[in-house]
Amino acid sequence: MEIVAAQGPQPQQSVSLRNKEIEKKGKWSFILNNFFQLLFYLHLLLIFILELVLTFHGLVSSSRKHRFDAKNWYLQVLSSTALAGILGYICQTYTTVNANRILKAAFWLSPLLTIIYGVLLVSIGTPVSVAASAFAILSSILQALYSCWVTPRFENAVKILKVSSAYHPTRTNAAAVAVILFAGVLYSSFLLAAIGGASAANTKSGGVFILLLLVSFIWTMQLIKNMIQVTVSHIKYLKFANGEDAGLKVALNSAVNSMESICIGSISIPVLVVLRGLARGVRWVSGDVDEFMFSCTSCCAVIGSRAILYANRWCFVHVGVYNKGIVQASSDTWEIFERVGIQEVIDSDLTSAFCFFCGTSVGSACGIMAGSWARATHEDYAAPVSIYAFLAGYFLVRVAMAWIQASVTAYYVAYAENPRSQQFDNTIPNHLQWLQRSRA
Structure with missing residues (x-):
């Protein structure tokens, strides 16, 4: 009887232990499956x-030690971020209205504004500004x-922008972009205010804090941009x-x-993308020349062709739409492009370059405005303010233009999955023929 009494509770204990083990495994599985999300x-x-602490430190330094001119710093960075938000909204909206003009303006204004920005940095004369210039x-x-x-590819790029912007929910788009940009402006302003507080410390730790803030800023803005791309492309x-x-709610969920x-x-x-761009650049420069300095051309070609299978913006x-992982979604979409035979069209698409040029145009304009203002009022701030601006x-413009990029991406993927659909015209086939003729 004693033995039976001693052994009676064991099944219940084993069940409870098993349940605890399952719960632990479930928790660890959740953490592993959502590691980067939790990390973010x-x-x-x-x-x-950290931003709260640094902003408070900047205000204290300004009021007590007078080493940090908070008024000038905040006015300059807030004005530049506000300008970026306004110009970003204009770029995104005007693309849907007159894609031809905005595309040409971006490609020709960006080099001009960037070199003016570089000359401004040279005139500031600090080691950091000279390196940036x-x-x-x-x-x-x-x-x-x-x-x-x-x-020569501008004409097709404009056509793609126009057809992909069809079925455009104007009111929803305008409201969503305005809200996102407003939030981005607030976030950027708060971050730049914190950078000012870190600069006021004038120590090695201040430099480390600035680096951390910039890395966080880049990751966060990239994530916001990609969230828009996933939502809109859906x-x-x-x-x-x-x-x-x-509905927007379904896509957002x-x-x-x-x-x-x-x-x-x-x-x-x-x-x-940077690795693939470098690989394509080396391959383009080397051509068919068989020299020692270009011995890595074939290696770069392999890197470029393999990288796009693991991660691409498509x-x-x-x-x-299908809740796939990055690697699976990247390989699946690229395999679809290859199966249909439009990978050459995808490689020649100018949408990403157009968004990049819009970003550099507005970024340079903001840097010119903030840097010139800082140089006139507080020259010590000219270099950092212009760079941060x-x-x-x-990044604010890249967030604004994510809607356009998502529309083009969705158009290409939908076409590749069903090229004979009545939803599509001859824009992609005509461009493919043009590419083949120009290559011949």
């Missing part, structure tokens, strides 16, 4: 606390050469593919459910 939220909380001037030259090279894809009208993939893509895609359509302007 945690980093956002810590950065918010070298990058800006080199970038302006490359932009000008690229603009000349792709001029809506536009269903319209192009099936003629369905997906889908984007929230894909937050882990978006967090990963916001880190991996920019890195792999994947966000399948991320939102450029970054804020660039």
Whole structure:
């Protein structure tokens, strides 16, 4: 009887232990499956606390030690971010109204404004500004050469922008973009105010804080941009593919459910895009020349061809619609492009370059305004204010133009999945024929 009494509770204990083990495994599984999402939220909380502390430190330094002129700093950075928000909204809205003019303006104004911005940085004369000016001037030259090279493709780029902007929910678009840009302006202003507080410290720790804030800013703005791409491409894809009208709420819920993939893509895609761009640049420069300095051409070609299978901007359509991971969505979409035979059209698309040029144009304009103002009132702030204003302007415009990029992305993916659909005209086939004729 004693033995039976001792053994009686064991099944219940084993069940409870098994349940606890399942709960632990479930928690660990949740953490692993949402690691980057949780990391983003945690980093956002810590950065918010850091920004509060640094902003308070800047205000205290301004009132007591007079080493930090808070009034000038805040006025300049707030004005530049406000200008970026306004210009970003204009770029996005005007693209849907007159794509031809805004595209040409972006490709020709960007090199001009960038070189003016570079000259301003040279005139400031600090080591940081001179280094940044070298990058800006080199970038302006490359932009000008690229603009000349792709001029024959402007006509097709305009057609793609027009057809992908069809079924455009104007009121929803205007309200959504305005709200997002307003939030972006507030976030950027708060971050730049915190950078001012870190600059007031004038120590090594201040430099570390600034670096952390900038990394956080880039990741956050990339994530916001990609959230818009997932949401909008979901809506536009269903319209192009099936003629369905997906609500903004449904698409937004889908984007929230894909937050882990978006967090990963916001880190991996920019890195792999840069690697692929470098690989294509080396391959283009080397050509068929067999020299030692170009011995890595074949290696770069392999890197470029493989990188696009693991992460590309086209994947966000399948991320939102089918809730796929970044790698699977990237490989699936690119395989569809290859199967249909339009990968050459995809490679020659100018939408991403157009959005980039819009960003550099507005970023340079903001940097010129803020840098000139700072140089006239507080020359010590001229270099950092102009650089931070450029970054804020660039990323705010990229967020604004994410709607346009998502529309084009959805159009290409929907076409590749069903090229014979009555939803599409001859824009893509005609461009493919033009590319084949120009290559022959």
